[in-house]
Amino acid sequence: MSVAVHDAPAAGDGLLKIGAIIVGLMTFLAIFGPVIAPYDPTAATDTVSTPPPPLIDWPRLFIAQFDPEIPAPHWFGVDAAGLDVFSRTISAPRTDLLIALTATAFSFVIGVTLGALAGFFRHWSTELLMRASDILQSFPVFISAMILVALAGRSGVNIVLAMTLLYSPIFIRLTRAEVMSLRNRGFVEAARATGVSERNIVFRYVLPNALGPAAAQASVTIGFAILLTAGLSFVGAGVRPPTPEWGLMIANGASQIVLGDWWPSLFPGAAISITVFGFASLGHALERRYGR
Amino acid sequence: MQMQFHYVSRLLVTVPWIAISVACGPIAPDRPSEATLIYLAEDVPAGLDYDGPAAALPTSQTGMVNLMEPLIGYAYGDENEDGVALPDFETFAPRLSESWRYNEARRSWVFKLREGVFSCAGNELTADDVVYTFARGKSVSGAIPVGWFLASTAGVSGFDASVFEDEAARVIGDAVRRVDRYTVEIRVSGRNALFLPIMTTYGMLIFDSKETQKHATDDDPWAHDYVNNVTAPGFGPYCLERWAKNDMFVMRANENYYRGAPALKRVVIKRIPQSSNRFILVKSGEADMAERLTPREFSALADVDGARVAGVVGNETLFLHMNFKTPPFDNLKFREAIARALPTEKIIRNGYFGEARAWRGVTPSTYPGFVDALDEDYYDPDAARRLLAEAGFPEGEGLRGFQESLRLAYVAEKEATLGPIATMLQTALREIGVPVELDPIPLTQYGDRQLVKKDLPFALNDQEKPVVVDAGYALSLFFASPDAGGINNMVNVADPSVDAAALAAASLPAGEERAARIADGQRRLAEIVAWAPVVEYRTQWAVRDHVSGLTWHPDNAVRFADLEIAR
Numbered sequence: 071m072s073v074a075v076h077d078a079p080a081a082g083d084g085l086l087k088i089g090a091i092i093v094g095l096m097t098f099l100a101i102f103g104p105v106i107a108p109y110d111p112t113a114a115t116d117t118v119s120t121p122p123p124p125l126i127d128w129p130r131l132f133i134a135q136f137d138p139e140i141p142a143p144h145w146f147g148v149d150a151a152g153l154d155v156f157s158r159t160i161s162a163p164r165t166d167l168l169i170a171l172t173a174t175a176f177s178f179v180i181g182v183t184l185g186a187l188a189g190f191f192r193h194w195s196t197e198l199l200m201r202a203s204d205i206l207q208s209f210p211v212f213i214s215a216m217i218l219v220a221l222a223g224r225s226g227v228n229i230v231l232a233m234t235l236l237y238s239p240i241f242i243r244l245t246r247a248e249v250m251s252l253r254n255r256g257f258v259e260a261a262r263a264t265g266v267s268e269r270n271i272v273f274r275y276v277l278p279n280a281l282g283p284a285a286a287q288a289s290v291t292i293g294f295a296i297l298l299t300a301g302l303s304f305v306g307a308g309v310r311p312p313t314p315e316w317g318l319m320i321a322n323g324a325s326q327i328v329l330g331d332w333w334p335s336l337f338p339g340a341a342i343s344i345t346v347f348g349f350a351s352l353g354h355a356l357e358r359r360y361g362r
Numbered sequence: 363m364q365m366q367f368h369y370v371s372r373l374l375v376t377v378p379w380i381a382i383s384v385a386c387g388p389i390a391p392d393r394p395s396e397a398t399l400i401y402l403a404e405d406v407p408a409g410l411d412y413d414g415p416a417a418a419l420p421t422s423q424t425g426m427v428n429l430m431e432p433l434i435g436y437a438y439g440d441e442n443e444d445g446v447a448l449p450d451f452e453t454f455a456p457r458l459s460e461s462w463r464y465n466e467a468r469r470s471w472v473f474k475l476r477e478g479v480f481s482c483a484g485n486e487l488t489a490d491d492v493v494y495t496f497a498r499g500k501s502v503s504g505a506i507p508v509g510w511f512l513a514s515t516a517g518v519s520g521f522d523a524s525v526f527e528d529e530a531a532r533v534i535g536d537a538v539r540r541v542d543r544y545t546v547e548i549r550v551s552g553r554n555a556l557f558l559p560i561m562t563t564y565g566m567l568i569f570d571s572k573e574t575q576k577h578a579t580d581d582d583p584w585a586h587d588y589v590n591n592v593t594a595p596g597f598g599p600y601c602l603e604r605w606a607k608n609d610m611f612v613m614r615a616n617e618n619y620y621r622g623a624p625a626l627k628r629v630v631i632k633r634i635p636q637s638s639n640r641f642i643l644v645k646s647g648e649a650d651m652a653e654r655l656t657p658r659e660f661s662a663l664a665d666v667d668g669a670r671v672a673g674v675v676g677n678e679t680l681f682l683h684m685n686f687k688t689p690p691f692d693n694l695k696f697r698e699a700i701a702r703a704l705p706t707e708k709i710i711r712n713g714y715f716g717e718a719r720a721w722r723g724v725t726p727s728t729y730p731g732f733v734d735a736l737d738e739d740y741y742d743p744d745a746a747r748r749l750l751a752e753a754g755f756p757e758g759e760g761l762r763g764f765q766e767s768l769r770l771a772y773v774a775e776k777e778a779t780l781g782p783i784a785t786m787l788q789t790a791l792r793e794i795g796v797p798v799e800l801d802p803i804p805l806t807q808y809g810d811r812q813l814v815k816k817d818l819p820f821a822l823n824d825q826e827k828p829v830v831v832d833a834g835y836a837l838s839l840f841f842a843s844p845d846a847g848g849i850n851n852m853v854n855v856a857d858p859s860v861d862a863a864a865l866a867a868a869s870l871p872a873g874e875e876r877a878a879r880i881a882d883g884q885r886r887l888a889e890i891v892a893w894a895p896v897v898e899y900r901t902q903w904a905v906r907d908h909v910s911g912l913t914w915h916p917d918n919a920v921r922f923a924d925l926e927i928a929r
Contacts, residue, residue: 112785112788112789113789113792114712114782114785114786114788114789116708116712117712118712118782119658149782150658150778150781150782151781151782151785151786152712152782152785152786152789153785306774306777306802310799310800310801310802311777311781311784311785311800311802312785312788312800322777322781325636325637325638325656325778326638326658327638328638328639328641328642328659329638329641329658329659329662
């Protein structure tokens with residue numbers, strides 16, 4: 071997805087605030103979503119395919135919630151399996167964000183480390199690493215992820231591993247380029263002259279100065295990782311049903327749209343859009359503020 | 363909120379509709395004439411040889427039964443409330459043969475064939491065609507020996523396991539012989555009650571031997587490749603006009619058909635894999651009929667002007683499969699705990715929208731010999747909890763160690779129908795303490811594990827139908843141990859009394875003793891919870907109002923020659 075970035079600092083601040091709010095909210099839901107959900111997000115209720123209550127009734131229904139005798143309304147309706155869409159939508163960040171954050175963190179650590187080494191040392195093994203990265207990046211990420219998950223088996227761990235493999239080259243390339251531009255700078259020469267070992271030069275002097283672009287990229291990668299997680303579930307290669315996961319919810323709801331059931335897929339679809347927008351905004355704002 | 367989402371809702375319906383229209387293109391190559399019917403299915407026939415690799419696929423069977431014809435069929439009685447004519451399983455009707463009788467002295471069935479029956483190739487039906495059909499089955503030269511298996515189950519002489527060991531045993535000999543041009547004799551081991559029901563099935567359709575033999579080669583003397591991939595030469599009501607695999611299957615009426623040329627001159631079977639797309643196309647009138655919609659889509663179609671749903675409680679069932687060889691399902695009390703926790707009424711209401719009924723046996727309740735083996739109040743979560751404790755898993759304690767076994771598999775391609783039901787079952791089982799996970803797997807993988815490896819621990823199955831209308835046949839097919847001839851014993855049940863019942867079903871003539879033995883077998887299967895039955899659901903079709911004359915057959919394939927269309 072692309073986000074328009076304007077030059078005015080105020081626009082950048084606005085993006086930062088919006089991104090931070092969305093990321094904060096999703097992080098909160100990832101931690102507390104299943105706890106505050108009115109229904110078990112994986113348990114079928116007694117009704118199926120029920121639309122959300124009319125918007126005009128929401129204030130009354132909300133106030134009624136203070137009476138413990140009254141059952142919680144299905145704010146976002148109920149899907150074809152009898153699952154409460156609201157509870158699932160707010161519980162899904164735990165799955166989506168956890169997978170996306172973990173995969174991005176692994177990719178970041180592996181990519182930055184290897185990228186720093188590849189940028190600083192000229193060796194056949196670093197060339198081999200770059201060619202391997204080229205090969206990995208030459209395949210469409212989604213197709214590659216689908217194949218890897220199909221081969222390894224359908225589980226959250228395997229999705230994380232597949233994403234780590236596919237996203238690491240991004241960080242390798244970014245960090246390598248940055249390190250290559252830094253390795254002949256004066257402060258590196260100075261460190262070398264004072265007898266600092268090459269390894270310490272890389273990790274104590276060069277790498278901290280080369281992290282900016284990779285850090286900004288991380289936020290954008292999280293957004294893409296959320297999309298990829300959802301996409302894999304949408305095509306049946308992601309987490310198992312009925313795990314609350316936005317892509318899976320959209321896939322299950324998609325076949326109901328022709329019957330007029332818009333709610334099972336609309337709300338998770340909106341949640342994905344907002345979340346990816348949030349991470350992308352944050353990434354762009356950070357890039358503008360602390361970027362190259 | 364509903365008002366505000368009105369436009370969103372319309373948009374969400376319109377966009378896929380446009381996408382489908384673009385993706386599908388024109389459904390038929392040209393617009394249907396008065397006598398053309400457009401039928402939408404998950405797939406078109408993948409093969410037309412009933413001894414071929416695609417024999418078990420319902421879509422393939424639809425092709426076979428409309429191009430070929432059996433010796434006999436069932437007589438048809440009254441229509442049900444949906445206007446579907448139902449077979450009378452007690453009465454057989456002439457088809458290619460006009461009469462038949464059992465010769466006690468010679469232990470044989472003698473069929474007198476109709477005269478003047480012509481195939482699409484213009485060849486007349488003779489006794490040679492029947493002999494050729496049985497000889498082809500006994501050759502066991504196809505990918506799957508369906509013809510041999512059914513003839514063997516019917517007790518036809520010489521159709522035994524020796525054909526797999528000894529090439530000489532594959533010759534038909536005098537087991538099936540021509541008496542004269544229109545008379546054929548089939549020798550049997552005895553007066554087997556399954557013989558006539560088996561003769562009605564798709565695995566006993568008669569070939570046009572002259573046309574088939576034209577396409578035999580040295581490598582393929584029984585023309586399996588031709589039959590499977592080009593056409594099945596037979597004496598049926600339709601001739602194949604065009605067949606684009608994975609796309610379209612077009613048949614034109616056989617004007618020589620012995621029961622009179624079909625009213626529908628052309629039938630176009632179009633592959634539309636997504637049920638929601640089939641729903642839209644029937645709803646909009648772009649197609650005349652569709653099969654295999656989801657229960658919710660069938661339910662929604664009831665409110666559509668110009669379309670209706672026609673159905674029958676036939677032989678389609680939903681049950682839980684628990685593998686006797688896989689712990690903890692090797693524990694009878696555990697299996698019974700699971701079976702008693704299944705919320706049948708909720709599944710009928712929320713999974714099938716009322717178009718199903720509780721199933722309390724192991725064979726379809728519409729079949730002769732069915733025994734209602736379970737109590738009315740079998741669903742009992744408290745009893746299920748008690749049984750779970752007696753099985754050694756109080757409140758589910760200790761079951762975390764069986765995570766792999768407790769994955770409830772089902773066919774991923776049926777997600778729209780089975781996914782919601784699987785979720786309801788998972789919820790019910792978790793309530794008694796059984797930590798079930800759902801595991802949708804591709805159809806090919808499911809079939810391999812069920813039929814070949816027989817290692818699926820736990821599965822939700824809605825696709826087993828005994829094609830021979832007999833409770834005893836169902837026992838033999840699904841529950842006899844391999845030593846007793848069971849070929850689709852997917853849960854690996856091995857019980858001597860069930861094997862004895864299956865043997866009795868296959869060897870005794872129809873009568874009280876056979877019925878009693880089959881009933882005992884069914885009660886025993888219920889006692890040991892061989893399957894956990896859930897519901898019998900209606901076999902349904904989405905039909906435009908101008909289509910009438912639907913008949914139901916135990917293979918669930920539409921006979922297009924029975925239909926009429928009045929646009």
